[in-house]
Amino acid sequence: MPIINQSEIARKLKVSRATVSKALKGDSDISDDMKQRVHDLAEKLNYIPHYHARGLHSRKSMTIGVVVPDISNSFFSYAVDGIMDAADRSGYHVILAVSREKSEIERKNILNLLSMRVDGLLIAVSKETPDAAIYHKVKISDVPLIFFDRILEEQGSGFVGIDDRGAAKKLVDFVIRCGYRKIGHLAGSSHVRIGRDRLEGYLDSLKDHGLPIRKEWIAEGGFERKDGIAGFGKVWTGREKPEVLFAANDQIALGAYDAIRERGLKIPEDVGIVAFGHHDFAQIPSPSMTIINVDPYLLGLEAMEMMLKFIRGEKGFKTTVRIDSEIEIGESIRVPENGGFRRI
Amino acid sequence: MPIINQSEIARKLKVSRATVSKALKGDSDISDDMKQRVHDLAEKLNYIPHYHARGLHSRKSMTIGVVVPDISNSFFSYAVDGIMDAADRSGYHVILAVSREKSEIERKNILNLLSMRVDGLLIAVSKETPDAAIYHKVKISDVPLIFFDRILEEQGSGFVGIDDRGAAKKLVDFVIRCGYRKIGHLAGSSHVRIGRDRLEGYLDSLKDHGLPIRKEWIAEGGFERKDGIAGFGKVWTGREKPEVLFAANDQIALGAYDAIRERGLKIPEDVGIVAFGHHDFAQIPSPSMTIINVDPYLLGLEAMEMMLKFIRGEKGFKTTVRIDSEIEIGESIRVPENGGFRRI
DNA sequence: TTGAAAGCGTTACCAG
DNA sequence: CTGGTAACGCTTTCAA
Numbered sequence: 001m002p003i004i005n006q007s008e009i010a011r012k013l014k015v016s017r018a019t020v021s022k023a024l025k026g027d028s029d030i031s032d033d034m035k036q037r038v039h040d041l042a043e044k045l046n047y048i049p050h051y052h053a054r055g056l057h058s059r060k061s062m063t064i065g066v067v068v069p070d071i072s073n074s075f076f077s078y079a080v081d082g083i084m085d086a087a088d089r090s091g092y093h094v095i096l097a098v099s100r101e102k103s104e105i106e107r108k109n110i111l112n113l114l115s116m117r118v119d120g121l122l123i124a125v126s127k128e129t130p131d132a133a134i135y136h137k138v139k140i141s142d143v144p145l146i147f148f149d150r151i152l153e154e155q156g157s158g159f160v161g162i163d164d165r166g167a168a169k170k171l172v173d174f175v176i177r178c179g180y181r182k183i184g185h186l187a188g189s190s191h192v193r194i195g196r197d198r199l200e201g202y203l204d205s206l207k208d209h210g211l212p213i214r215k216e217w218i219a220e221g222g223f224e225r226k227d228g229i230a231g232f233g234k235v236w237t238g239r240e241k242p243e244v245l246f247a248a249n250d251q252i253a254l255g256a257y258d259a260i261r262e263r264g265l266k267i268p269e270d271v272g273i274v275a276f277g278h279h280d281f282a283q284i285p286s287p288s289m290t291i292i293n294v295d296p297y298l299l300g301l302e303a304m305e306m307m308l309k310f311i312r313g314e315k316g317f318k319t320t321v322r323i324d325s326e327i328e329i330g331e332s333i334r335v336p337e338n339g340g341f342r343r344i
Numbered sequence: 345m346p347i348i349n350q351s352e353i354a355r356k357l358k359v360s361r362a363t364v365s366k367a368l369k370g371d372s373d374i375s376d377d378m379k380q381r382v383h384d385l386a387e388k389l390n391y392i393p394h395y396h397a398r399g400l401h402s403r404k405s406m407t408i409g410v411v412v413p414d415i416s417n418s419f420f421s422y423a424v425d426g427i428m429d430a431a432d433r434s435g436y437h438v439i440l441a442v443s444r445e446k447s448e449i450e451r452k453n454i455l456n457l458l459s460m461r462v463d464g465l466l467i468a469v470s471k472e473t474p475d476a477a478i479y480h481k482v483k484i485s486d487v488p489l490i491f492f493d494r495i496l497e498e499q500g501s502g503f504v505g506i507d508d509r510g511a512a513k514k515l516v517d518f519v520i521r522c523g524y525r526k527i528g529h530l531a532g533s534s535h536v537r538i539g540r541d542r543l544e545g546y547l548d549s550l551k552d553h554g555l556p557i558r559k560e561w562i563a564e565g566g567f568e569r570k571d572g573i574a575g576f577g578k579v580w581t582g583r584e585k586p587e588v589l590f591a592a593n594d595q596i597a598l599g600a601y602d603a604i605r606e607r608g609l610k611i612p613e614d615v616g617i618v619a620f621g622h623h624d625f626a627q628i629p630s631p632s633m634t635i636i637n638v639d640p641y642l643l644g645l646e647a648m649e650m651m652l653k654f655i656r657g658e659k660g661f662k663t664t665v666r667i668d669s670e671i672e673i674g675e676s677i678r679v680p681e682n683g684g685f686r687r688i
Numbered sequence: 689t690t691g692a693a694a695g696c697g698t699t700a701c702c703a704g
Numbered sequence: 705c706t707g708g709t710a711a712c713g714c715t716t717t718c719a720a
Binding site for chain 2: 001002003046048049050051052053055056061071072074077078080081084093094095096098111112114115116117137140141142143
């Protein structure tokens with residue numbers, strides 16, 4: 001038996017459709033008796049309101065479209081968690097689409113969501129060079145657009161992201177406070193924003209503490225495991241070795257582990273490793289690793305909250321937000337026992 | 345500028361809405377010239393079809409509702425990946441809802457999805473005792489319902505799950521083929537289906553190989569890390585120790601690791617550990633662990649494919665499918681070098 | 689307190 | 705080949 005509609009109820013009750021509609025939403029000008037009868041019958045006949053028919057009229061879908069590059073990536077799945085929680089609280093629904101890091105799929109996803117008349121779009125752009133045309137389309141269609149994590153330069157849209165530079169600085173500051181002075185950096189590519197920002201943060205910290213910048217201890221490359229292996233090779237050639245290496249992400253750290261193991265070196269005795277990441281590192285169990293723990297859940301929460309402000313037409317809020325991070329101390333470097341900072 | 349509609353195009357072109365509608369979907373009885381003009385203007389005015397208005401008429405949403413208990417759980421995020429891929433191929437959309445393992449949220453999610461008039465419902469039930477009423481509602485509303493991974497006894501619905509029993513047997517068979525005869529089991533709770541099935545598979549294998557069942561080497565408990573610690577304690581008390589332990593999941597295995605480390609024992613020299621899981625174990629890096637690798641992606645794929653058969657009204661397909669698993673060999677047990685089966 | 693009618697964006701059926 | 709009209713399920717305004 002397919003789901004019935006209001007007309008059906010109206011017919012059985014020999015009243016008009018309008019009466020049923022009003023009774024169902026508790027409109028004050030329907031008698032309590034009528035309301036009761038309508039509700040009872042609705043329950044009995046298993047009536048379920050038709051969300052989109054309602055939306056057609058109100059021109060609101062109470063739905064936010066979200067596009068992420070990859071849902072199996074724990075970073076994004078936590079972010080989506082945060083997004084959904086924030087949406088829930090305000091009675092919004094979320095429709096999730098996955099772009100698989102392909103801008104073509106991203107384009108289709110966005111078009112679909114627009115077709116569904118979502119009230120807003122929350123997007124983490126794919127790694128591929130984006131299709132600017134689709135974003136132009138979004139813009140002229142007046143649908144609020146907010147980017148999270150990955151930004152696409154598109155003026156007039158909001159952005160919520162991790163404070164990479166600040167976090168990197170925070171982590172290196174910590175390492176320095178642990179007493180280390182010789183700190184290298186296995187950087188990612190400086191063609192990518194996160195690569196640049198993390199490198200900048202590292203440099204900020206060194207400068208702040210009056211430490212020299214030793215180019216031979218900075219290895220640029222990619223963000224893959226192999227880049228970690230190669231990077232370690234580069235910074236480990238000179239006469240003087242760094243005491244601690246700051247890896248720009250988990251894959252690079254993993255590669256460094258490989259290289260270290262291969263040389264018969266030990267962590268943290270011979271060299272310490274700290275890395276940029278979040279607590280659900282897929283490959284390196286975080287308890288054994290000292291990381292700067294970025295919180296994707298919080299990022300999702302903030303992104304959706306910014307969206308809601310946007311939609312409600314609030315004024316004067318910041319349209320660019322950067323999420324702060326916390327240090328999680330693992331066994332990959334030696335931390336002074338009584339330095340007064342077991343947990344930062 | 346809000347998104348325009350067909351009427352707008354019709355007005356500007358001084359033709360009827362019907363003509364525009366037909367031209368846009370390439371109906372054969374519209375002149376090529378007219379089609380061209382309509383398409384051009386649509387493009388120019390940034391027309392985007394209204395998905396739900398269309399659905400209102402066709403009474404099809406081309407959308408499948410999916411409910412999972414937890415999207416940050418990599419098992420489910422991979423499953424959702426599979427679900428979305430299969431849906432995509434057939435032009436279906438997916439709306440994802442997350443129940444946070446709460447049956448009350450699950451109930452709301454289902455109601456929402458029904459309100460959105462999804463064409464089908466794909467559900468992994470939450471751990472809490474389910475609200476049977478909502479499933480009854482689904483049933484009488486004629487919306488196709490398929491459970492995946494976690495089943496709720498509800499006759500007439502499809503189910504796609506992991507073949508836990510077969511997989512457990514396969515893994516223990518492998519351990520036996522490696523030459524071990526003393527194999528214990530850190531079981532979960534036998535009140536839960538997966539606990540029972542994995543235990544059964546373990547027993548199946550022992551029986552098949554004519555090995556005795558040693559009750560003192562089977563520890564039942566829960567599925568948490570602490571249960572792994574406790575379980576190891578139980579099976580490690582007797583005079584004769586097992587050579588290999590089969591843990592019913594990753595958390596239990598992790599607990600066993602803790603207990604083993606605490607006693608100063610070594611893996612795999614003193615005791616081997618194999619476990620039930622999938623390749624993206626959150627806590628134990630899978631390369632170091634021998635596991636029976638279940639594939640959640642495949643599960644999602646199969647579940648959605650069953651749904652599509654259901655919707656298309658195909659006949660005679662199996663409504664219960666169990667997904668097979670593969671062994672992934674890690675360093676947690678010693679495997680004979682030339683046993684002829686480096687990879688199964 | 690209830691009902692009639694118009695409208696939301698689209699499609700389908702018939703006429704012309 | 706094109707257009708008028710009703711219908712999809714619901715809400716809202718205005719009358720009764």
